[in-house]
Amino acid sequence: xxxxxxxxxxxxxxxxxxxxxxxCVRELGVRFANVKLRGASETxxxxxxxxxxxxxxxxxxxxxxRHLDFSARKLKKTGxxxxxxxxxxxxxxxxxxxxxxxxxPAFLHxxxxxxxxxxxxxxxxxxxxxxxxxxxxxxxDEPIAGGRHKVIGSAxxxxxxxxxxxxxxxPKAVGMAFGLGRTKxxxxxxxxxxxxxxxxxxxxxxxxxxxxxxxxxxASWAAFQEQPMPILFVCEDNGLGISVATPAGWVRSAMxxxxxxxxxxxxGLDLARTYDAAVDxxxxxxxxxxxxxxxxxxxxxxxxxxxxAETGYRTLDEIEQTEALDPLLxxxxxxxxxxxxxxxxxxxxxxxxxxxxxALAELALGRPxxxxxxxxxxxxxxxxxxxxxxxxxxxxxxxxxxxFWAGKLPEAQRPGPLQSHINAALGDLLxxxxxxxxxxxxxxxxxxxxxxxxxxxxxxxxxxVFDTLxxxxxxxxxxxxxxxxGLLPVPEIQYLAYLHNAEDQLRGEAASLQFFSNGxxxxxxxxxIAGYAYQKGFGGHFHNDNSVAVLRDIPGLVxxxxxxxxxxxxMLRTCVAAAKICGSVCVFLEPIALYGERxxxxxxxxxxxxxxxxxxxxxxxxxxxxxxxxxxxLMVSFANGVAMSLRVARQLERDHGLRARVLDLRxxxxxxxxxxxxxxxxxxxxxxxDETRRSGGVSEALFTALVEGxxxxxxxxxxxxxxxxxxxxxxxxxxxxxxxxxKAALALCGCRRPL
Numbered sequence: 001x002x003x004x005x006x007x008x009x010x011x012x013x014x015x016x017x018x019x020x021x022x023x024c025v026r027e028l029g030v031r032f033a034n035v036k037l038r039g040a041s042e043t044x045x046x047x048x049x050x051x052x053x054x055x056x057x058x059x060x061x062x063x064x065x066r067h068l069d070f071s072a073r074k075l076k077k078t079g080x081x082x083x084x085x086x087x088x089x090x091x092x093x094x095x096x097x098x099x100x101x102x103x104x105p106a107f108l109h110x111x112x113x114x115x116x117x118x119x120x121x122x123x124x125x126x127x128x129x130x131x132x133x134x135x136x137x138x139x140x141d142e143p144i145a146g147g148r149h150k151v152i153g154s155a156x157x158x159x160x161x162x163x164x165x166x167x168x169x170x171p172k173a174v175g176m177a178f179g180l181g182r183t184k185x186x187x188x189x190x191x192x193x194x195x196x197x198x199x200x201x202x203x204x205x206x207x208x209x210x211x212x213x214x215x216x217x218x219a220s221w222a223a224f225q226e227q228p229m230p231i232l233f234v235c236e237d238n239g240l241g242i243s244v245a246t247p248a249g250w251v252r253s254a255m256x257x258x259x260x261x262x263x264x265x266x267x268g269l270d271l272a273r274t275y276d277a278a279v280d281x282x283x284x285x286x287x288x289x290x291x292x293x294x295x296x297x298x299x300x301x302x303x304x305x306x307x308x309a310e311t312g313y314r315t316l317d318e319i320e321q322t323e324a325l326d327p328l329l330x331x332x333x334x335x336x337x338x339x340x341x342x343x344x345x346x347x348x349x350x351x352x353x354x355x356x357x358x359a360l361a362e363l364a365l366g367r368p369x370x371x372x373x374x375x376x377x378x379x380x381x382x383x384x385x386x387x388x389x390x391x392x393x394x395x396x397x398x399x400x401x402x403x404f405w406a407g408k409l410p411e412a413q414r415p416g417p418l419q420s421h422i423n424a425a426l427g428d429l430l431x432x433x434x435x436x437x438x439x440x441x442x443x444x445x446x447x448x449x450x451x452x453x454x455x456x457x458x459x460x461x462x463x464x465v466f467d468t469l470x471x472x473x474x475x476x477x478x479x480x481x482x483x484x485x486g487l488l489p490v491p492e493i494q495y496l497a498y499l500h501n502a503e504d505q506l507r508g509e510a511a512s513l514q515f516f517s518n519g520x521x522x523x524x525x526x527x528x529i530a531g532y533a534y535q536k537g538f539g540g541h542f543h544n545d546n547s548v549a550v551l552r553d554i555p556g557l558v559x560x561x562x563x564x565x566x567x568x569x570x571m572l573r574t575c576v577a578a579a580k581i582c583g584s585v586c587v588f589l590e591p592i593a594l595y596g597e598r599x600x601x602x603x604x605x606x607x608x609x610x611x612x613x614x615x616x617x618x619x620x621x622x623x624x625x626x627x628x629x630x631x632x633x634l635m636v637s638f639a640n641g642v643a644m645s646l647r648v649a650r651q652l653e654r655d656h657g658l659r660a661r662v663l664d665l666r667x668x669x670x671x672x673x674x675x676x677x678x679x680x681x682x683x684x685x686x687x688x689x690d691e692t693r694r695s696g697g698v699s700e701a702l703f704t705a706l707v708e709g710x711x712x713x714x715x716x717x718x719x720x721x722x723x724x725x726x727x728x729x730x731x732x733x734x735x736x737x738x739x740x741x742x743k744a745a746l747a748l749c750g751c752r753r754p755l
Contacts, residue, residue: 011309013302014070017088017323022347024329028336029343038339045338050095050275052340058098058271059331059341061121062091063350064129065114066328067357072136073306080365081136083150084306087113089299090236091327092268093201094118096294099278100232103193105484106159107173108152109201109236116152116159123157129357133364140375141367146518148376155520158192160484163516166206168508170215171477172484173200173231177219179482181228181289186463188435190485197285198481201234204251205241211473211504216258218474219291223260228289232281233261235293236268238300243313255293262288268296269330299325379519381511381556383582389618391577392570396432401614404431404459415609419452419595421565422528424612425572426453426490430460433488436576438465440475440492440528449494450530450595472502476527480510483523488580496531496589497545510585511554522583526575532691533725533735534593534640541724543592544731549696551587552669558586558621559669563594563642566610567666570619578621589668591639600643601650608643624672626679630659633749634679636702637689638665641736645689648741658749668698676702677709685748688717691736695722718744 038044040053050058069086076084087093094114100106102123108115113132120128134142135150144153144161153161162169177198184194192198206212222229235255239246256263262284266277274296281292299322303310310319335341370376395401401409410424430436438456444467447454457465468475472493479489493499510523533544551559560575562568568590578584600607619625627646630653635645642664649660663679665672680686686706690699699717706715718741721734 011311012073013319013323014073017301017326018070020323021326021328021350025332025336025343025346025350028333032336032343035337035339037342044272044334044340048272048276049279050272052338054098055271055335055340057121058094058118058275059335060349060353061094061097061118062114062271062328062331063353064117064357065091065094067354068113068129068132069302070354071133071357071361073302075136075361075365076306082138083136085110085304086302087111088301089238089322089327090114090268092271092274092296092298093234093236095271095274096199096201096234096278096296097122099275099282100199101196103158104196105176105192105198106157107169107198107200108159108162109203109234110152110162111203111236112152112201115201116154116157119157119159120154125154125157130360130364133357133361134367137364137367138369139364139367140370144518144520145516146379147370148518149516151516153517153521155517160513160521161516163512164508167202167209167212167215168504170200170202170212170233171218171473171505172480172509173198174215174218174229174474175478175481176484177229177231177291177481178222178227178478179485179487180230182437182463183485183487184228188487190487192485195286197230197232197282199232199234201236203241204235204237204239204246205244207235207251207254214471214473215477216261218469218471218477220258220260221469223290229291230285230289231291232285233291233293235295236298237295238298240300242304242308251295255295258293260291262290262292263295264292265295266297268298269325269327271327271331271334299327301326379517380515381558381582381584382514382519383578383584383621385620387581388574388577389620391581392573392618393615394432395615396428401428401431406459410612411614413612415606415611416565417594417596417598417609418562418565418568418590419450421569421610421612422452422572422590423454423456425569427456427459428614429490429573429576430456430464433576433580435486436464436488436490437482438490438492439468439478441468441470441494443467443492448492450592452590452595453492472498473505476502476505476510479525479527480505480523483510483525483579484521488576489525490528490576491525492528494530495543495545496529496547497542499529500550503550506557506585506587507550507554511557514583515556523585524579524583526572526579526586526588528588528590530592531589532591532593532639533731534591534691540727544725546692546720546725546735547696548589548668548692548698551589552698552701556585557669558584559589559667560586561589561591561639561668562666563591563639563664564608564610566613566616567619567625567664569612570616571666574619574621589639593640594643597643601647619666622667622670622672624666624675625664626661627664628659628661630661631683632658632685633660633745634683634686635660635662635689635741635745636665636676636686637662638668638698639691641689641691644736644738644741648738648745651742652745656746658745660745665698671701671705673705673709676705677711680706680709680711680713680715684713686711686713686715687741687745687748688715689736689741690717690719692720693722694719714748716744716748
């Protein structure tokens with residue numbers, strides 16, 4: 001049926017879509033006036049699975065979703081709401097929700113409003129529409145994000161909130177599905193039922209995103225090797241990415257014959273066929289523990305958002321042809337023609353839903369909003385330092401450790417360098433936490449490129465220390481999914497330069513989850529990264545990257561950077577404890593050049609080694625380490641810069657009579673600003689040794705901390721140049737050298753000591 005033509009200048013299509021619905025349903029009532037009504041328990045179609053009663057329930061969720069979209073736009077016109085991207089045209093996803101269990105974790109597309117409402121109905125959650133409205137008006141009472149963003153999410157409905165409009169949530173959905181399979185084999189319990197399947201929905205335009213392609217590839221890769229991967233991908237294909245059309249047939253051609261992926265398609269405009277297809281796909285995934293791809297044809301009504309004037313890129317004919325395919329009209333025709341409901345009942349339900357949503361909107365408008373910065377930031381990265389200390393100090397039972405290490409306890413071995421301490425600490429943590437997993441490229445059989453994870457796969461088992469495919473987005477996605485299952489993931493990114501391929505998985509997904517769920521969801525993880533330079537010219541810029549700005553810019557992220565083995569073990573225990581207790585997202589940045597370094601000053605002195613301690617002194621997050629007590633100069637550094645500064649400090653005292661102390665920051669986020677200012681005021685002169693770049697490095701923040709902390713003494717910095725690091729000896733031309741440090745130190749102290 002074709003609704004009447006509207007004025008081409010009409011930007012707001014809500015009144016027209018509303019009018020068209022009422023007129024068309026009345027026409028349907030006349031056309032099917034003699035159809036015999038059927039019972040609620042009868043199937044809607046003889047060849048289908050959906051009963052009339054279930055179809056009506058799903059349809060009511062669809063009506064509710066539509067009126068929430070209308071309400072968002074009405075409120076926005078009067079400046080009382082802040083979000084108008086809706087689900088109009090995508091209401092078919094309510095049938096997908098009906099085909100799943102309410103306990104199946106769901107990572108949802110931002111047009112999956114009807115799915116959310118239908119799942120709430122299944123779980124007898126009666127206030128879901130009010131929850132949506134509270135999000136639209138940014139009320140602090142909104143139960144998932146607390147007014148921080150309008151998201152689709154609910155802890156009680158197993159729907160983690162998503163804020164991305166692209167496909168960045170797919171890797172963590174794959175990670176959770178993989179985690180379900182892995183933990184079931186190991187007999188570990190998780191936050192989801194062992195027979196659950198993971199569902200993630202996204203649009204056809206998002207399918208082209210590299211993140212989506214990586215996630216789909218990872219799922220197929222696992223299935224190809226007969227590894228459990230219980231995930232249902234739902235592509236809601238409306239043929240548009242804002243204004244850019246998706247080529248007809250592209251999604252089907254790209255996905256139908258993908259190895260290891262079961263493909264199911266249906267029209268999302270047909271409520272019954274969508275339900276049948278979703279049941280087919282979900283049952284396949286649940287039974288086979290293999291991935292499936294549900295391709296649903298949708299339409300997009302009312303434009304991309306309230307501010308989107310579709311007439312700028314679509315003709316009125318195209319808009320009207322789309323509106324004629326309104327899934328609510330299609331659903332009404334299905335229900336009326338097959339005797340599940342009358343036109344009068346459909347219109348009555350439509351009107352009653354409209355009135356209820358309007359009343360709830362007024363209620364939502366009276367609820368409080370966030371009024372202070374402290375309120376906004378409260379769930380960002382809460383930390384209980386005392387609880388972290390207690391957890392970090394707790395060691396595995398002696399008998400368990402002896403069994404794990406096969407009698408060769410690491411503390412009984414000779415003093416070792418950085419890599420041996422990290423290895424021992426990881427082993428002890430694997431022994432202590434059965435829910436802890438170590439994974440990444442080459443970490444298992446090979447034991448890591450530099451041997452840091454050597455033997456851990458044999459000691460803990462390949463189920464807990466395992467190799468991944470070579471894709472950083474997938475590695476971090478696995479960590480995200482594992483973390484949301486209540487596990488403790490410790491993924492490895494092989495080199496710092498490789499992180500930049502996937503850093504949004506930390507920024508946009510991991511670190512934001514507590515913030516946008518008001519602390520109800522967490523992504524605990526400790527990401528180990530081999531980084532920095534000073535590898536005697538090896539590898540060029542891919543293996544010598546000194547850029548940490550993107551990590552320090554992520555709100556709430558903990559960035560640890562040890563310079564010594566004994567510190568590394570203690571700091572790693574702290575990071576894992578913070579992840580377990582507080583859900584912290586931690587990055588453990590390890591200086592490659594120091595992995596095997598045994599000497600500090602002279603060849604054979606062994607001063608860069610230490611005996612491993614399984615508990616050792618606790619190192620709190622943000623707590624630096626002070627070397628020496630010299631009163632002439634404070635040298636501030638981290639990672640490779642600490643050893644360089646210590647050597648220069650010895651040279652200053654030996655050759656110039658100047659006594660310096662060295663402050664090892666150890667933590668680059670949060671920076672130990674208070675201790676820095678305290679030491680600076682005590683000494684009076686500060687030299688910052690920063691192996692990262694002059695622009696966007698660490699030294700800029702340290703200077704700011706000193707100034708804002710009231711330090712008025714002289715200060716200088718030496719930092720690496722703003723360039724990529726070249727191959728060979730040319731690297732030394734752009735990286736900080738000890739001669740640079742010495743020159744700056746002498747210049748800074750020249751006012752007191754003759755040179």
